[in-house]
Amino acid sequence: xxxxxxxxxxxxxxxxxxxxxxxxxxxxxxxxxxxxxxxxxxxxxxxxxxxxxxxxxxxxxxxxxxxxxxxxxxxxxxxxxxxxxxxxxxxxxxxxxxxxxxxxxxxxxxxxxxxxxxxxxxxxxxxxxxxxxxxxxxxxxxxxxxxxxxxxxxxxxxxxxxxxxxxxxxxxxxxxxxxxxxxxxxxxxxxxxxxxxxxxxxxxxxxxxxxxxxxxxxxxxxxxxxxxxxxxxxxxxxxx
Amino acid sequence: xxxxxxxxxxxxxxxxxxxxxxxxxxxxxxxxxxxxxxxxxxxxxxxxxxxxxxxxxxxxxxxxxxxxxxxxxxxxxxxxxxxxxxxxxxxxxxxxxxxxxxxxxxxxxxxxxxxxxxxxxxxxxxxxxxxxxxxxxxxxxxxxxxxxxxxxxxxxxxxxxxxxxxxxxxxxxxxxxxxxxxxxxxxxxxxxxxxxxxxxxxxxxxxxxxxxxxxxxxxxxxxxxxxxxxxxxxxxxxxxxxxxxxxxxxxxxxxxxxxxxxxxxxxxxxxxxxxxxxxxxxxxxxxxxxxxxxxxxxxxxxxxxxxxxxxxxxxxxxxxxxxxxxxxxxxxxxxxxxxxxxxxxxxxxxxxxxxxxxxxxxxxxxxxxxxxxxxx
Numbered sequence: 001x002x003x004x005x006x007x008x009x010x011x012x013x014x015x016x017x018x019x020x021x022x023x024x025x026x027x028x029x030x031x032x033x034x035x036x037x038x039x040x041x042x043x044x045x046x047x048x049x050x051x052x053x054x055x056x057x058x059x060x061x062x063x064x065x066x067x068x069x070x071x072x073x074x075x076x077x078x079x080x081x082x083x084x085x086x087x088x089x090x091x092x093x094x095x096x097x098x099x100x101x102x103x104x105x106x107x108x109x110x111x112x113x114x115x116x117x118x119x120x121x122x123x124x125x126x127x128x129x130x131x132x133x134x135x136x137x138x139x140x141x142x143x144x145x146x147x148x149x150x151x152x153x154x155x156x157x158x159x160x161x162x163x164x165x166x167x168x169x170x171x172x173x174x175x176x177x178x179x180x181x182x183x184x185x186x187x188x189x190x191x192x193x194x195x196x197x198x199x200x201x202x203x204x205x206x207x208x209x210x211x212x213x214x215x216x217x218x219x220x221x222x223x224x225x226x227x228x229x230x231x232x233x234x235x236x237x238x239x240x
Numbered sequence: 241x242x243x244x245x246x247x248x249x250x251x252x253x254x255x256x257x258x259x260x261x262x263x264x265x266x267x268x269x270x271x272x273x274x275x276x277x278x279x280x281x282x283x284x285x286x287x288x289x290x291x292x293x294x295x296x297x298x299x300x301x302x303x304x305x306x307x308x309x310x311x312x313x314x315x316x317x318x319x320x321x322x323x324x325x326x327x328x329x330x331x332x333x334x335x336x337x338x339x340x341x342x343x344x345x346x347x348x349x350x351x352x353x354x355x356x357x358x359x360x361x362x363x364x365x366x367x368x369x370x371x372x373x374x375x376x377x378x379x380x381x382x383x384x385x386x387x388x389x390x391x392x393x394x395x396x397x398x399x400x401x402x403x404x405x406x407x408x409x410x411x412x413x414x415x416x417x418x419x420x421x422x423x424x425x426x427x428x429x430x431x432x433x434x435x436x437x438x439x440x441x442x443x444x445x446x447x448x449x450x451x452x453x454x455x456x457x458x459x460x461x462x463x464x465x466x467x468x469x470x471x472x473x474x475x476x477x478x479x480x481x482x483x484x485x486x487x488x489x490x491x492x493x494x495x496x497x498x499x500x501x502x503x504x505x506x507x508x509x510x511x512x513x514x515x516x517x518x519x520x521x522x523x524x525x526x527x528x529x530x531x532x533x534x535x536x537x538x539x540x541x542x543x544x545x546x547x548x549x550x551x552x553x554x555x556x557x558x559x560x561x562x563x564x565x566x567x568x569x570x571x572x573x574x575x576x577x578x579x580x581x582x583x584x585x586x587x588x589x590x591x592x593x594x595x596x597x598x599x600x601x602x603x604x605x606x607x608x609x610x611x612x613x614x615x616x
Contacts, residue, residue: 031585031588050588071568090568091565133599134601180522
């Protein structure tokens, strides 16, 4: 199914998508329509243009390819599926994400992966090709965030207050520019074992055509919550 | 003429401050650095793409460079509830200003725009005998005259009082407000716009954005939690917050800091949205001392809570987010025009292929001004 979304209200557009029996949907001339692929499952949706806020919110297993930039709250509380943005995105990408993967070719705004969590085999992942704004991984409780900083080599590619309140999951950052203001509950480690990182970087490169071997040859550091401060020992499992 | 919807009084219990309706907004701004006058229809179009951020209870626009025939006159735009308020205001204005033009602002009937007050405008310069005798400087005198009308003349509200600029606002969706005021007939080098979910208040014509004093206009998306602390401070300096809405107080803060105290706009931005103390501690000595001074001097003017604002002023525009960046803001450039908006779609609606597009950081102002030699 092919939809020309020019001038179409989001409710009408999303109604067309919901009512379609097609597995493959291409939407042209998208400009600001919210909630595309929200709650959807089992589709491949191609978005040409700039989708509105909350793209793929609560999504439960679609593949969404965006040829343009995305706005705020991409994959908000997303459960499963893949979102690929051939551009940059606004704030709070992957807000409270519970599963699935988000690949952003360019930069991402503030609060990427805030409140992201994981359970069992559901481990959400976000890969940002460019820079990420402040409060990256704020209150992160699980999942993986990778910031590659392509084009920002030699400079810090994450903003201020990274990993504030982080108590689970991991943040991988390419390069050696470690933020000076990391909170005391986060620990910085050099990445020596790239076995978890490599498939994410390779998938990112498959989406956007970067050289995975070259990216993986670089140094990375990793942020993880330090066991001394994590909240999971706050009320239960307390060391005596 | 059909008088049915003219001059329908607003019920008192629905005035600002009597009702709380919690809710967000859309903001947009564009400025041509070369001073090229752009039709308002671009700003109106941009706002239609953010329609769902508004709720039909407020919309407005500010245009700069729109009155080239009266470049040196104060252009007063005034809402009246009744003819009596108009007579009283006009005699007040005529006693102080030489009025070279006055008219009802041309409007068009639009579905969705109701309860409009009488809307008039006046072009005037301060009478020389007043200017010669007042101990105040001219702008301060004009500012106090506006505050006088807004607080002392019942049923009158001056909602625009700058030179060669004007605010057009009302209750309705922004695109309908633009249609109502026939904004397609105006062109200016800078436009700012707002679509309003009234934050906590019911939405009256005077309470719509942009808020204005002299040449300053502010459109605002957010809700500041420091309102009362800011209001108490600013009211010590002669301002009266008549609408109990946070954007009004931001407008006065900027007027106070920029016009009266003479701070630069980057410093104004650092008073309103200062760096955190933990960030200040890591700065170089001179920078650290400067930010410490600003924070200590104007502690009561720190604006907390989520906001993205666009300030319009004579010859320029400044966009600013709160330091936590709790509201969206995107900026873009194409040739001589800089755009800022709550959402990227609004920029691309009027400028499909910008040369550069970026997301300003919280507390980092985006300031654009006319380049040297381009008339205001």
